[in-house]
Amino acid sequence: MIDLDTCSDYMLLSTLDVAEALKISPGAVRKAAKEGRLRAIAGFRVLYFPAIAVRAFARGNADAPASNNLKQPDANAEACGEVGTEA
Numbered sequence: 001m002i003d004l005d006t007c008s009d010y011m012l013l014s015t016l017d018v019a020e021a022l023k024i025s026p027g028a029v030r031k032a033a034k035e036g037r038l039r040a041i042a043g044f045r046v047l048y049f050p051a052i053a054v055r056a057f058a059r060g061n062a063d064a065p066a067s068n069n070l071k072q073p074d075a076n077a078e079a080c081g082e083v084g085t086e087a
Contacts, residue, residue, distance in 0.1 A: 001020050001021065002017045002020065002021045002051075003021075004051060004054060004055050004058065007051045009051055009052040010052070011050070011051045012048040012049065012050060012051075013048065013049045013050075013051060013054060014046070014047075014048065015029050015030060015046075015047050018038075018049050022054070022057075022058055029047075029049075032057065033047055033049070037057065038053060038054070039053040
């Protein structure tokens with residue numbers, strides 16, 4: 001079993017590794033990744049999770065720097081002057 005406290009921040013964990021470390025089901029891990037609550041790196045039909053993102057998820061820290069919940073403006077739309085404003 002993976003010890004999240006001692007592994008490197010940049011170590012990539014499989015879905016099963018994360019499920020075992022957090023004591024949840026692999027389906028719950030995939031669901032958290034799909035909802036954007038847990039950052040994942042998509043491989044060929046496999047998800048990998050950086051250890052730093054798993055630690056942030058385990059702490060319940062949704063605003064961690066490893067999260068991918070931030071929306072970035074579309075650079076191409078900005079260059080074309082198509083950036084809209086929200087009301």
